[in-house]
Amino acid sequence: MPSRAVKHIVLIKFKDHMTDDQIKEVIDGYRALPGRIEAMKGFEWGTDVSVEGLSEGYTHCFVTTFENIDGRNAYLPHPAHQAYVEKLLPCVDKLLVLDYHPQEVILD
Amino acid sequence: MPSRAVKHIVLIKFKDHMTDDQIKEVIDGYRALPGRIEAMKGFEWGTDVSVEGLSEGYTHCFVTTFENIDGRNAYLPHPAHQAYVEKLLPCVDKLLVLDYHPQEVILD
Numbered sequence: 001m002p003s004r005a006v007k008h009i010v011l012i013k014f015k016d017h018m019t020d021d022q023i024k025e026v027i028d029g030y031r032a033l034p035g036r037i038e039a040m041k042g043f044e045w046g047t048d049v050s051v052e053g054l055s056e057g058y059t060h061c062f063v064t065t066f067e068n069i070d071g072r073n074a075y076l077p078h079p080a081h082q083a084y085v086e087k088l089l090p091c092v093d094k095l096l097v098l099d100y101h102p103q104e105v106i107l108d
Numbered sequence: 109m110p111s112r113a114v115k116h117i118v119l120i121k122f123k124d125h126m127t128d129d130q131i132k133e134v135i136d137g138y139r140a141l142p143g144r145i146e147a148m149k150g151f152e153w154g155t156d157v158s159v160e161g162l163s164e165g166y167t168h169c170f171v172t173t174f175e176n177i178d179g180r181n182a183y184l185p186h187p188a189h190q191a192y193v194e195k196l197l198p199c200v201d202k203l204l205v206l207d208y209h210p211q212e213v214i215l216d
């Protein structure tokens with residue numbers, strides 16, 4: 001169903017030695033990707049502010065939107081994404097990825 | 109900064125014995141919450157379609173939006189939410205929660 005949007009959630013726990021400046025560099029690197037990868041239609045990110053103690057150590061969240069599954073499939077092997085992943089992996093302690101077709105419920 | 113929106117991500121891995129009908133009942137139960145909890149301004153959900161093998165076994169994703177941190181704080185102890193959590197917990201193998209203030213990047 002290539003016409004359905006896909007959201008791509010990435011949760012990250014950075015390695016302990018990562019400084020705030022180094023983390024900012026990683027985030028800025030991701031912010032630069034949509035300019036180079038046509039399939040990325042938008043993204044948002046933020047740091048964990050939950051209070052339930054169920055974040056499993058993940059502290060950062062990136063959510064990228066693709067127009068459809070073809071966009072997601074074009075993004076993964078894209079050279080700009082691959083180059084980014086190579087720089088990212090040594091910085092992270094752990095990383096979780098979950099993609100989904102959002103079934104939206106908009107409320108008043 | 110109570111004027112900033114909060115997104116509340118919940119990732120779930122259901123217990124193996126859960127049938128599709130039972131999972132649907134859990135999802136429908138969550139869909140009913142915004143009608144009873146004023147603080148919930150919208151939500152979306154979906155099932156994992158990632159192909160990178162990094163979903164750590166989580167198969168379902170719920171993302172609720174609150175107008176601000178006060179809304180999130182009103183939701184957590186709300187009796188309707190607490191009653192839902194009590195029904196949910198016996199159904200899940202594991203559950204991850206991460207909340208964030210979305211820093212949005214909207215692209216052309």
